Amino acid sequence: xxxxxxxxxxxxxxxxxxxxxxxxxxxxxxxxxxxxxxxxxxxxxxxxxxxxxxxxxxxxxxxxxxxxxxxxxxxxxxxxxxxxxxxxxxxxxxxxxxxxxxxxxxxxxxxxxxxxxxxxxxxxxxxxxxxxxxxxxxxxxxxxxxxxxxxxxxxxxxxxxxxxxxxxxxxxxxxxxxxxxxxxxxxxxxxxxxxxxxxxxxxxxxxxxxxxxxxxxxxxxxxxxxxxxxxxxxxxxxxxx
Amino acid sequence: xxxxxxxxxxxxxxxxxxxxxxxxxxxxxxxxxxxxxxxxxxxxxxxxxxxxxxxxxxxxxxxxxxxxxxxxxxxxxxxxxxxxxxxxxxxxxxxxxxxxxxxxxxxxxxxxxxxxxxxxxxxxxxxxxxxxxxxxxxxxxxxxxxxxxxxxxxxxxxxxxxxxxxxxxxxxxxxxxxxxxxxxxxxxxxxxxxxxxxxxxxxxxxxxxxxxxxxxxxxxxxxxxxxxxxxxxxxxxxxxx
Numbered sequence: 267x268x269x270x271x272x273x274x275x276x277x278x279x280x281x282x283x284x285x286x287x288x289x290x291x292x293x294x295x296x297x298x299x300x301x302x303x304x305x306x307x308x309x310x311x312x313x314x315x316x317x318x319x320x321x322x323x324x325x326x327x328x329x330x331x332x333x334x335x336x337x338x339x340x341x342x343x344x345x346x347x348x349x350x351x352x353x354x355x356x357x358x359x360x361x362x363x364x365x366x367x368x369x370x371x372x373x374x375x376x377x378x379x380x381x382x383x384x385x386x387x388x389x390x391x392x393x394x395x396x397x398x399x400x401x402x403x404x405x406x407x408x409x410x411x412x413x414x415x416x417x418x419x420x421x422x423x424x425x426x427x428x429x430x431x432x433x434x435x436x437x438x439x440x441x442x443x444x445x446x447x448x449x450x451x452x453x454x455x456x457x458x459x460x461x462x463x464x465x466x467x468x469x470x471x472x473x474x475x476x477x478x479x480x481x482x483x484x485x486x487x488x489x490x491x492x493x494x495x496x497x498x499x500x501x502x503x504x505x506x507x
Numbered sequence: 508x509x510x511x512x513x514x515x516x517x518x519x520x521x522x523x524x525x526x527x528x529x530x531x532x533x534x535x536x537x538x539x540x541x542x543x544x545x546x547x548x549x550x551x552x553x554x555x556x557x558x559x560x561x562x563x564x565x566x567x568x569x570x571x572x573x574x575x576x577x578x579x580x581x582x583x584x585x586x587x588x589x590x591x592x593x594x595x596x597x598x599x600x601x602x603x604x605x606x607x608x609x610x611x612x613x614x615x616x617x618x619x620x621x622x623x624x625x626x627x628x629x630x631x632x633x634x635x636x637x638x639x640x641x642x643x644x645x646x647x648x649x650x651x652x653x654x655x656x657x658x659x660x661x662x663x664x665x666x667x668x669x670x671x672x673x674x675x676x677x678x679x680x681x682x683x684x685x686x687x688x689x690x691x692x693x694x695x696x697x698x699x700x701x702x703x704x705x706x707x708x709x710x711x712x713x714x715x716x717x718x719x720x721x722x723x724x725x726x727x728x729x730x731x732x733x734x735x736x737x738x739x740x741x742x743x744x745x746x747x748x
Binding site for chain 2: 278279280281282283284285286287288289291292293294295296297298299305306307308309310311312313317339340341342343344372377378380381382383385386400401416417419420438440448449450451452453454456457460461467468469470471472473474475479481484486
């Protein structure tokens, strides 16, 4: 059976302005690969309601799962929960269990549970909460969309909460070989190998740094014996590697 | 006049599998910000013809410019040029000026200009070449889509070739203030400030690391005096920062 498919949606101006470099997508990609869920697409949009709604609709209709990061905090630019609700035509309001979690948290901290913080208890109708052991304010799953925070430590904790609840597939295995020859020299034999092992994914990722150039050849598949067989052939094709 | 808009399309399995972390989008974002071109969306898709065609069509119809990285080398998984041609309904074939550039390059190197390398001279009808001073094989611009290599050193050189040919806008200026208080405490006054300076973008980017938490407030706009005025007010609101 084919593995489940997924997309990631990174929400926030800070990535697109070049101010910060995304790390959540890279983290999620690694976790999904381990669990046998194929990450097929990632999108990054700004804090713009129409852009978020359009992306959520398109991705949730195309893939088995959508994971979002960012925009669920207490400030004016945190509009993800409302946008996801709008994408599903769901109503949204303060939910009692989320409110109680947050109220207890701020009471323990001796901080005021003010209006801004109460916004974080606004959850779309019909959603399931995602546990946040780091800073309490929960994420949520609505339909096939898993809505998580943008702060990496919180995002990673939420991924750890939600991934065990999902059915994975056969973990994707990979092996790689670094070849210090130009891609143009190895492309012919490599193409023949890819045609012969059509059930595997064989990728060539060129590098060029400090005058050294070549390519990392990565062979991926879910059957270990097939990956091994292709790797043995690859090594025989380029014995000097 | 509003600034030109742009999207980036990162093509390649290696990012989505978590094997490598993208750096091209981050680099492009910084360069576009300097030139006053607003990067509004980024997408990452795998080496899949249908996915690339769909993304190129959607992004080129929505934004003034689309920048792609990856998939223009000599190996079997390099299908970007064909996909971009298909998205525009353009024919594609070996182009003489690109062929001549490459033939001369491999002759200088004493390397064979074989069939795989000749693939890199396949350019869609009607495109303009993008100069590649690093490894010669050119990128190209077709319509409003700028097609560049995925190897970061080559991508960056191609960006340097193409950006000066584009009309930019007013460079986006930004100032930021680091506030060591929870977003929930500052959200109220910050929201009022954002409403007062509606012509600016005011973003709150929370952090949480090693027990220290707070938010970086970033104020962006193209008029320096307005950004200064908002920054002065922000600093007065949170004098302990």
